[in-house]
Amino acid sequence: MIIKLGIYEPVHRSMFTNNTGWKILCEQEKMPFTVTSQPECPIIAFDGDLPEWFAQFIADGGIGIVTDCYPDLLPFEAEYVGDASVENIDLRELGGSLTRVQSIVRLYRGDGYGKINIHEKRLSKNDVTQDEFPVFLYKSYGKGWCFFTGLPISRLVMALGDILRPTASFSNFTERVVSVDKHYLLRAMREIVIKAFHKRGLPYVYLSYYPDDYQSAFAFRIDLDGIFGKNLINISRSALENGFKLTFFANKSLCKEEEELIRMIDCEHEIGNHADIHNLFTDYDSNFRNIQECQNWLSNLGIKNSKIFAAPRGMWNYSLHQALENLGYLYTSDFGAGISGFPFFPYINGVKSSTLQIPINPFSAERAAIWSQEMENREINADYVAGFFIQTIEENYQQGYPVILYSHPQNFGSMANYVFEQINRKISNMNIWKTTLTNFADWWFKRDKVDYYVEYDQSTNKIMIKGDINRDVKVREI
Known part of the structure; x- marks a missing residue:
């Protein structure tokens, strides 16, 4: 089978879908991907709008990753709590750190990764932590799985804006910089994609970042x-x-x-x-x-x-x-x-x-x-x-x-x-x-010019790389 990530894009452009963050992630990673309006890939990333075929795609064994997720569009019951305005979220479980997002986020209760606390910069008393929710949640449906978040991560990756703020984990030094820690958002998206591929029993393939x-x-x-x-x-x-x-x-x-x-x-x-x-x-x-x-x-x-x-x-x-x-x-x-x-x-x-x-x-x-x-x-x-x-x-x-x-x-x-x-x-x-x-x-x-695709043999659990591979750029597998 051909391994690649699908990025959903409706035939008619919708103001409720912003998949540019997903495209940027795939281009940074140089993982094989395709922009599609159809359920043609084993794992597909969505933002906002979900197509009519989404429920059947998951039920048949597909893996869906949904950012800026609306609760009423999911085919299963999700415990939606409400909307919150947050400055920071904790992405340490997803390869990041305390991450500035300055965003409205839909909160869900359930199993997941990362932490959103709506009472920011407050000390806990008597070891009680109030109102803490996962950033990315996961849930099975039929034969498949869905990873979802109410945070508009894909949209935030290309959001404009800068502000005076601390810039390092080890210092209070401040400078007027981009308002959102986009690198940590992209790292979290990458970690979720890896989990999705592994949940489907597939390897995650990308290109080396350096020679x-x-x-x-x-x-x-x-x-x-x-x-x-x-x-x-x-x-x-x-x-x-x-x-x-x-x-x-x-x-x-x-x-x-x-x-x-x-x-x-x-x-x-x-x-x-x-x-x-x-x-x-x-x-x-x-x-x-x-x-x-x-x-x-x-x-x-x-x-x-x-x-x-x-x-x-x-x-x-x-x-x-x-x-x-x-x-x-x-x-x-x-x-x-x-x-x-x-x-x-x-x-x-x-x-x-x-x-x-x-x-x-x-x-x-x-x-x-x-x-x-x-x-x-x-x-x-x-x-x-x-x-x-x-x-x-x-x-x-x-x-x-x-x-x-x-x-x-x-x-x-x-x-x-x-x-x-x-x-x-x-x-x-x-x-x-x-x-x-x-x-x-x-x-x-x-590195960006490398054009390749990945074939996966499930019987041997091995991949075969085909296409235009520059010898200076190495294919990596997780």
Whole structure:
């Protein structure tokens, strides 16, 4: 039999169905999948609306996974409790952590995974926990099973919005970042899909995230919100001395007065576009011009620059991404879209973009200096910055996520050599790929182009891989 995940999409587009999160998950994992309106796969993911054939599909042995689940559409009785507005949910049972969702969720009582507590940030008394519900529930029906949640997870994966909030499990450091922990939502969806395949007696098949059996990838970028003289040169030199090639993103309006110093960035590094005006715009035309002005400026300086981008202030919206795509940009990297996890191709109005989004950790020495002074009335030093970066590396490495870090010349420039030394010492004993943002993006594009399918022999319990498999990309099985 052919193994693939089905993603339900009605023939006529419905406002009650948003399956983009499921598509993004499948594309990140590179698991074989098909978008369908028919019960043609052993496991099918649904969002919101359910087709007339859903009950029979489950009863005959199919596995359904339903996000944004309405209780009156299920073919079996589900104990619906009510709707709740929650800021955080607990996804540790599904490979995640305490996860910010900032969402309305339909609550169900029953067997399941993860925790939703509607009384948030309160201490329990007398060992009594009130009103705690599963995130994902499961229930058998006929010969099959249904996994379901009242949380609109698929919709949240492409939700817009950012907010000032803590960004790390080990620190109270805050930055203005994407409102939702999308990487943990995608990890939870992945875990449910794995459970669904195993419930059906089938293996879960996907492609390796990195080349050469690496467990993670490491890249570091510098946003040039100003040159700051020798600080820039110190970063360029110190990085190479410690074996790192960086990606610099130059902002025209903030670098123009010292633009000649940009030429002093070692040619081993790469230079990209950080816009003209250091801001995001609501409308497409302004974003388009802002990107193009910086692109022309770098070209006029004779600086070799690829079509790579990082948004000013980390802010991101659909019109910016559409402008980047129409200008032919390879990727952008914005913590207003994601702060961890794997790269993804955003869906704009239901259409997959060809410009990649690479999530990035939002900590920088410059923001940390402001935050520490405001919140703790103390100055930061190189040990503090190196320590935060190292804890981030450890956390992402353990989760198998890429480690994408960044800073600016203003504060980081004077401590770059020490911090790079500490980072290099840390990762030298780890199975981690030292690369650049662009090399990582190139790898992700190569991986994305792999077109394959999986045949499964139930009598031997073995899979056979067929199709266009790049020898650098390995097929994984769980």
